[in-house]
Amino acid sequence: MDNTVTVTKTKVKNTAKNMTNIMICVAFIVGVIGSFMKTIFDMDAYVKFLGAFAPFVIALIVSIGGNSALSKYKGTTNESTTT
Helix, strand or coil: CCCCECCCCHHHHHHHHHHHHHHHHHHHHHHHHHHHCCCCCCHHHHHHHHHHHHHHHHHHHHHHHHHHHHHHHHCCCCCCCEC
16 A cells, blocks of 8 residues: 655645744844844834835735634644545
């Protein structure tokens, strides 16, 4: 018997979720470090950048949250199956 694992979208969903979390963490860390280095870091420009970048990040967060809510509403799980 050949035990193969079918590939599901779970890995892709987790990757998207992880990438979104990493982007938010990096933006937060850069902002915290930049707030202490006022001489070499322009916080006003960084806040403008975040303002322009915010719709993209919000769309990713809503997409991940909406997909999770839809999966829970349908009662499906994100586990891979073996055949």
